[in-house]
Amino acid sequence: MRAASWELVAVNHPLQCRCGTLKGYVSHSGNVNRCVCYCRDCQAFAHFLGRPAEILDAQGGTDVIQTRPANVTFTQGRDVLACMRLAEKGLLRWYTTCCNTPVGNTLADFRVSFVGLVHNCLEGGGGSLDDSFGPIRAHVNTKSTQGKVQSSPVAMVLVILRFIALAGGARINGSYKRTPFFSVDTGAPVATPKVLSLSEREALSARISSTE
Ligand SMILES: [Zn+2]
Numbered sequence: 001m002r003a004a005s006w007e008l009v010a011v012n013h014p015l016q017c018r019c020g021t022l023k024g025y026v027s028h029s030g031n032v033n034r035c036v037c038y039c040r041d042c043q044a045f046a047h048f049l050g051r052p053a054e055i056l057d058a059q060g061g062t063d064v065i066q067t068r069p070a071n072v073t074f075t076q077g078r079d080v081l082a083c084m085r086l087a088e089k090g091l092l093r094w095y096t097t098c099c100n101t102p103v104g105n106t107l108a109d110f111r112v113s114f115v116g117l118v119h120n121c122l123e124g125g126g127g128s129l130d131d132s133f134g135p136i137r138a139h140v141n142t143k144s145t146q147g148k149v150q151s152s153p154v155a156m157v158l159v160i161l162r163f164i165a166l167a168g169g170a171r172i173n174g175s176y177k178r179t180p181f182f183s184v185d186t187g188a189p190v191a192t193p194k195v196l197s198l199s200e201r202e203a204l205s206a207r208i209s210s211t212e
């Protein structure tokens with residue numbers, strides 16, 4: 001019963017930006033949570049990068065692969081990695097400066113071992129997302145969808161449990177200390193976050209509304 005199992009074949013799925021400057025891979029590919037997020041913040045990030053058509057699906061959703069940062073390895077191009085926050089306290093949203101490819105979202109505290117990788121950085125190096133990571137498990141934050149999307153409360157609970165297992169397990173086994181997004185000595189992100197001003201945020205929000 002493949003659909004009911006979280007554990008798929010573990011492969012090193014290639015990760016790269018559109019232009020190929022940033023390269024790496026995601027290990028333990030079977031041990032992830034895959035969902036589509038429809039929240040306005042994810043949509044705003046897609047607009048910030050100027051690539052909403054490539055990042056968002058027809059309903060405004062972003063296909064996200066949630067895993068532990070310890071499973072993400074960059075092999076080249078780390079210097080093009082940048083991050084932004086939609087607001088002072090928002091998630092750190094990582095992308096590349098070479099070609100504005102979204103990479104993923106982390107919390108500001110690296111001890112919460114979690115990264116939501118945005119599908120675009122996993123599509124350029126070959127290998128199908130379905131084969132490596134399994135099917136989409138849930139559709140979340142569906143209140144902001146542009147059109148009808150089915151949200152199942154059971155799927156949502158599974159996603160939350162899965163998140164706790166990912167982040168909690170990493171806390172216990174110490175793997176949260178392996179992250180390519182932070183210096184674990186100082187706790188600082190490897191790139192200084194660009195925090196959007198209120199007017200920048202409002203401009204992005206207007207672009208989302210104009211596509212609704
Ligand atoms: Zn690039």
Ligand SMILES: [Zn+2]
Binds near residue numbers: 038041042043141
């Ligand atoms: Zn979101």
